[in-house]
Amino acid sequence: MKNLLGMFEKAMSKKITRRTFLKGAATGAMMIAVQNLFLRKVLAIDETSTGRPKSGIKGDYDLVLAEGTDPYQNTIKAVESMGGMERFVKKGGVCVVKPNIGWDRTPEQAANTNPSVVAAIVDMCFKAGAKKVNVFDNTCNESRSCYEHSGIQKAAQERGANVFFADDWNVLKAKFKYKSPMEGWPVLRDAIACDTFINVPVLKNHGLTGLTLSIKNLMGVCMGNRGMMHVDIGRKLVDMTDFINPDLTIIDAHRVITANGPTGGNLADVKVYNKLIAATDPVLADAFASQLVGINPMNISYIKMAVERGLGSADFTKAKTLDLKL
Amino acid sequence: MKLLVSIRRFSQVFFLLLFVYILWSTAYPLKGKLLPDTFFKADTLVMTFTAVSERVILPGIGIAVAMLLLTLLLGRFFYGWICPLGTMIDIAGQIRKKRGKAVHSLRFFKFIILACMAVLAFIGIQAVWIFDPIVVMTRFVALNLIPFTTWAVTNSMIFITKTFDLFGTDFYEIFRTLRQSLLGVKVYHFSNAMHIFYFFLFVLVTTFAYTRFWCRNICPLGALYAVIAKFSLLRRYVIKCAGCKRCISFCRMGAITNGVNYIKEECVLCMDCVYDCLSNETYFAFPFLRKKPEHVKLITEDKTGGVTRRQFLMLLGTSVFLPVFGKLGYALNRNLSSSIIRPPAAQKEEKFLNSCVRCGNCMKVCPTNGLQPVMMETGLQGIWTPKLVPEIGYCEYNCNLCGQSCPTGAITRLTIDSKRGVKLGCAEINKKTCIAWANNDQCIVCEEHCPVPAKAIKLMTENIGGKKVLKPYVVEDLCIGCGICQNKCPVSPVRAIRVNPVFADRK
Secondary structure, three states: OHHHHHHHHHHHHOOOOHHHHHHHHHHHHHHHHHHHHHHHHHHOOOOEEOOOOOOOOOOOOOEEEEEOOOHHHHHHHHHHHHOOHHHOOOOOOEEEEEEOOOOOOOHHHOOOOOHHHHHHHHHHHHHOOOOEEEEOOOOOOOHHHHHHHOOHHHHHHHOOOEEOOOOOOOEEEEOOOOOOOOOOOEEEHHHHOOOEEEEEOEEEEEOOOEEEOHHHHHHHHEOOOHHHHHOOHHHHHHHHHHHHOOOEEEEEEEEEEOOOOOOOOOHHHEEEEEEEEEEOOHHHHHHHHHHHOOOOHHHOHHHHHHHHHOOOOOOOOOOOEEEEEO | OOHHHHHHHHHHHHHHHHHHHHHHOOOOOOOOOOOOOHHHHOOHHHHHHHHHHHOOOOOOHHHHHHHHHHHHHHOOHHHHHHOHHHHHHHHHHOOOOOOOOOOOHHHHHHHHHHHHHHHHHHOOOOOHHHOOHHHHHHHHHHHHHHHHHHHHHHHHHHHHHHHOOOOOOHHHHHHHHHHHHHHOOOOOOOOOHHHHHHHHHHHHHHHHOOOOHHHHHOOHHHHHHHHHHOOOOOEEEEOOOOOOOHHHHHOOOOOEOOOOOEOHHHOOOOOHHHHHOOOOOEEEEOOOOOOOOOOOOOOOOOOOOOOOHHHHHHHHHHHHHHHHHHHHHHHHOOOHHHHOEOOOOEOOHHHHHHHOOOOOHHHHHOOOOOEEEOOOOOOHHHOOOEEEOOOOOOOOOOOOHHHHHOOOOOEOOOOHHHHHOOOOOEEEEOOOOOHHHHHOOOOOHHHHHOOOOOOOEEEEEEEEOOEEEEEEEEOOOOOOOOOHHHHHOOOOOOOOEEEEHHHOOOO
8 A cells, every 4th residue: 555655646746847748738639639530430421322223124024923832942933934043143243132131030930031032042143143142131139140040141151142240330321313311321332332132021010011021121221220210111111212223022921920020929920821922123022912911002101102103013913924833 | 498487377378368268259159168157167256155145056166166175285376377367467567567575464454355255245245246356357358358359450440441442352351251250240338347447457556566466465365265275285395595585575476484484375386486596496396295304394373464363253253244334235225226127037136236246247248238337326236237228239039148157146047938038127108209109100110129929019000180100009918128129219319118127027
């Protein structure tokens, strides 16, 4: 104790000259400045993006419905009858497969996209000559457990895909040509900077929108306070679809949560449909999927809004449809 | 070539790195080979005193007893060779080398601390966490060192990537892989972490007074080992002393009284004196292997700064009054404890405060960073215990890691299935700020995120001006109080749905 006090006394009794004081003050100011510059650079989101341009690639059919017990084969056959993955994937390009990995649930509980569907798409992308296939989602639960328990991480990684967690700092500000409530919203760079965007949602019940479908699935490329997107959700999701412009939409409807979605968890709520929908028009795919579970597409806010905006057509009776039975 | 010193230094660095590694791998999958409580099992003080105060046999107490037996054989080797805090103090001591007087008179102080803790343990209060070296070190590494390192590395990488526009290059891929494996996806932040750091810094700075100030005078684990090391077998022999007093001035523990004699209980077997000896006649050996030289006698009679048996018993007696002050604290703060959310399956409050050693393992392992150290919200006796702050992170539905990593059983070990049913509290909706109730707008983020399969938050539809509005309400029986609704609620700064811990199971 005595020694400590002595040390303290010695330190306090030291005289501070003007020179020492100025030196100290200058060093302190420098450190604050450097720290400030560093943190500003790290935290800044200054780049903007006008989104992905519409590719306009059409399949042989507007919509393909594949029915069968094997999700992997369903996916392969559906895309093949669309004209094959070669049509959508640029050789040596970067492919983004955006499944729904939002929840810490097992494949049986069906809150996430079936891992076999993701695996099939990854396989096809590589076969079509893609250089890189990125699989990611901005999860709602803890990302590590979501990726692991959904089985998607393992399935996609085994096939050589690049599976990673959403980088919360690597975002761009969305910019729209028209006035939009999504103006300036942070969107993942990986979702925008790619050659092909394949949206792979899972069909399930949702409290607010009625159903979670491909347009709703695009919430997974947004960062920021996503809860705020729920206010006027239809408009915001449609703008997001217009921003991302998915090239291909593949809706997994093999196991469907019919109540207590979108988290589910109770196997009694899961109904087995064993169906898969593939389309180039996200609105058409969503409309078809919603009538599959007996809901009028026009009752779903974002489909209604998308049709009004002319983003796509919800009239699947006029669409060129193929019904595959496997 | 100082062979023994080299081996000792290697052992110190090895155990320090092992210690950091164990805490580093105390993260989400928790599938490391070494469990997060490995060092605590070897920490005799925490193990035995918690066992006494809580009247339970903790798993792994055998290792603690084995450490005692080893001490009986070798002396206080734990301090010189293993203790990570001792290593840190040694490293800090390199900055300002100040030798202490031989056999400093303050050394009795650690026995007083030990005696107080022993009395408290017998009457059911566990207070070893205050000064236990493993606890101090774990708290520092888990809540200060690792979060700071990951923060600094992650942000530097982000800075480089952004400045040189390295998106999509190999550097970026390496960073991403690193972040998903070694660094961890999340950069952890702990509220009040600065106070924990100050406490640790204080422990280190004491070494500037003289070497190993903390280990000589304060450390209660050292006192416990010292009591036993008095009878240890391995001892120091000086065959021929030239009287140069080098060993006396270089001894980090100040254990050598004169060239030939030393206080056995203070020796940490650092082996410095073997090589400091100019006549090269100092060695350590077991008496049954070597014949004791005639002229050497061990000074155990020299009681400078030591505590006699009578003094020790007196101390034990007088410290009976300590809990009176403790109880005073409880009485004053009785209502505070219910205001915070404890981790899932934490014991009842008083028992929890007793068994929790404030090591920070649960906060380190929590995958959402929701467990935070408490400062003074539950009174002085609750300092640095964990609480769940749903605004920062919620309690993950499929996770039981906090219980798995708790070394003393303050948080019960549960299987994931049984943890899912544990109630931390109950959510309450504030209808004055809720977007759906107050503004009649679309929201129900809380209902969407509710992880209970049957949904503890249900919806009612109201027709307002031709517009259908979904309004959430909480079903109290189903709600487990995990706090994900509070975490995701878009209303800020005060969430429109909050978990009230009053309804927790543990009450």
